[in-house]
Amino acid sequence: xxxxxxxxxxxxxxxxxxxxxxxxxxxxEVPVHGVLCFxxxxxxxxxxxxxxxxxxxxxxxxxASLLSAEGPLHAAxxxxxxxRVATTFPPA
Numbered sequence: 001x002x003x004x005x006x007x008x009x010x011x012x013x014x015x016x017x018x019x020x021x022x023x024x025x026x027x028x029e030v031p032v033h034g035v036l037c038f039x040x041x042x043x044x045x046x047x048x049x050x051x052x053x054x055x056x057x058x059x060x061x062x063x064a065s066l067l068s069a070e071g072p073l074h075a076a077x078x079x080x081x082x083x084r085v086a087t088t089f090p091p092a
């Protein structure tokens with residue numbers, strides 16, 4: 001819920017996109033995670049970030065710390081992964 005609105009369809013959309021990216025990167029066994037980042041939301045001072053349906057729901061600073069954390073990416077060079085994703089999914 002965002003305010004009084006049911007926004008569960010946002011999670012469904014993210015899961016669809018995660019599946020598409022996972023399919024492109026399947027041979028590299030690259031972990032792919034879904035995220036909804038709300039920029040102008042009012043978050044509690046303590047806590048607030050959560051996961052629903054496997055999708056992280058958080059704010060920009062929390063996302064930055066998640067993205068900069070150490071991870072298990074050993075499968076392929078980042079430039080190669082970026083190229084494959086960028087070629088498969090051109091800008092809208």
